[in-house]
Amino acid sequence: EDKVVQSPLSLVVHEGDTVTLNCSYEVTNFRSLLWYKQEKKAPTFLFMLTSSGIEKKSGRLSSILDKKELFSILNITATQTGDSAVYLCAVRKTSGSRLTFGEGTQLTVNP
Amino acid sequence: GAGVSQSPRYKVAKRGQDVALRCDPISGHVSLFWYQQALGQGPEFLTYFQNEAQLDKSGLPSDRFFAERPEGSVSTLKIQRTQQEDSAVYLCASSFRAPLGVQETQYFGPGTRLLVL
Numbered sequence: 001e002d003k004v005v006q007s008p009l010s011l012v013v014h015e016g017d018t019v020t021l022n023c024s025y026e027v028t029n030f031r032s033l034l035w036y037k038q039e040k041k042a043p044t045f046l047f048m049l050t051s052s053g054i055e056k057k058s059g060r061l062s063s064i065l066d067k068k069e070l071f072s073i074l075n076i077t078a079t080q081t082g083d084s085a086v087y088l089c090a091v092r093k094t095s096g097s098r099l100t101f102g103e104g105t106q107l108t109v110n111p
Numbered sequence: 112g113a114g115v116s117q118s119p120r121y122k123v124a125k126r127g128q129d130v131a132l133r134c135d136p137i138s139g140h141v142s143l144f145w146y147q148q149a150l151g152q153g154p155e156f157l158t159y160f161q162n163e164a165q166l167d168k169s170g171l172p173s174d175r176f177f178a179e180r181p182e183g184s185v186s187t188l189k190i191q192r193t194q195q196e197d198s199a200v201y202l203c204a205s206s207f208r209a210p211l212g213v214q215e216t217q218y219f220g221p222g223t224r225l226l227v228l
Contacts, residue, residue, distance in 0.1 A: 034216060036219075041221045042114070042202070042219040043202070045217075088154070097206070098170075101146075101153030102153050104152075
């Protein structure tokens with residue numbers, strides 16, 4: 001059975017801290033791993049990773065994939081209160097288009 | 112429209128009642144997905160449409176759940192004889208192509224929060 005596991009499940013930090021969110025997966029026929037941010041509404045797309053070792057970066061957020069060890073990390077530097085959200089990791093297989101999600105990491109950034 | 116829209120945003124139903132949840136995908140998007148998100152959990156796949164064809168319904172939890180997309184645009188998820196365990200957020204997502212391109216992602220709507228009493 002396909003499995004996506006995120007850790008930690010929740011995290012509380014202060015503004016300015018750097019955080020690392022983890023996502024490990026066990027799926028057959030892996031195609032890509034995606035990160036989404038969810039703030040009490042629609043999940044919004046952050047990154048898609050298909051190749052190992054290539055960092056994707058957008059402002060203070062960055063992510064990288066390790067296909068050998070079957071995990072990905074999402075880094076957020078200089079956190080702001082607006083970063084408070086649930087961060088979802090999802091995997092897509094080569095067959096089909098559905099996504100398999102992890103439970104999410106609830107990040108709270110306090111001022 | 113600019114994004115995926117869903118209605119209603121909130122629905123309270125009495126146990127045993129039938130409900131219908133609507134999804135308007137981004138105009139021109141061929142692929143449409145429904146996901147169920149229980150409180151504190153990640154979304155779980157329910158079903159997938161390519162235009163009007165329902166190509167995958169393996170995630171529907173029981174025969175009380177039924178989805179349709181008769182004209183290949185708007186989709187409706189119907190839940191018959193609702194149970195308390197059906198309480199969740201129902202998310203709809205769409206994508207331009209089918210099957211999705213390698214670098215293509217899904218765009219999500221805001222969801223319908225269903226509470227069954």
